[in-house]
Amino acid sequence: MLDLVSLKNAVRLCIGRLGLHGIGIVEVDLLRNLTGEPGRRLAGHVHVYAWAQPGTKFRSKTVQDKLCESRAFPNFLNARSVVIKPIRRTEVSVARVAGYLVKYPSRAKRVLPDPKGISERVFRDSKLPRGSASRLAELLSHVEFGDVLFTVGPPGGTSKTRSWPG
Numbered sequence: 001m002l003d004l005v006s007l008k009n010a011v012r013l014c015i016g017r018l019g020l021h022g023i024g025i026v027e028v029d030l031l032r033n034l035t036g037e038p039g040r041r042l043a044g045h046v047h048v049y050a051w052a053q054p055g056t057k058f059r060s061k062t063v064q065d066k067l068c069e070s071r072a073f074p075n076f077l078n079a080r081s082v083v084i085k086p087i088r089r090t091e092v093s094v095a096r097v098a099g100y101l102v103k104y105p106s107r108a109k110r111v112l113p114d115p116k117g118i119s120e121r122v123f124r125d126s127k128l129p130r131g132s133a134s135r136l137a138e139l140l141s142h143v144e145f146g147d148v149l150f151t152v153g154p155p156g157g158t159s160k161t162r163s164w165p166g
Contacts, residue, residue: 021052023151023152026147026148028043029108029109029123031108031111
């Protein structure tokens with residue numbers, strides 16, 4: 001079971017406390033090759049496009065490490081639970097990120113040892129096993145888009161995006 005409300009609230013709380021604003025989406029990946037598990041596992045996770053107010057100092061590596069250490073973002077695979085990738089503030093970059101946020105799951109993930117040794121495991125794309133695409137589509141057909149798309153803002157902020165959409 002994936003508790004969308006709790007997952008979104010954990011992200012809102014942690015990202016909002018950092019003073020960031022953003023938009024996030026809950027995504028489901030199919031994991032193929034977990035040792036000792038028959039079949040496949042669906043794994044819910046969140047992608048957030050966040051930004052700081054102009055003039056605010058933001059150190060992505062420091063924030064990433066702090067969030068990884070947080071109890072709010074556990075990872076049952078001993079992989080890095082938070083990855084921050086800075087992007088340029090251009091129309092092309094924003095359009096690319098927006099497209100990525102709402103992409104449909106077209107690939108499965110394989111879990112592999114981390115060759116860089118940063119964490120124990122990493123994820124690599126692989127083909128969806130036969131029948132998995134239709135099962136994943138069936139699962140996602142029960143979820144409204146507004147249930148997985150959400151906004152983030154600092155507590156007590158004046159941002160009206162907290163209630164968008166809806």
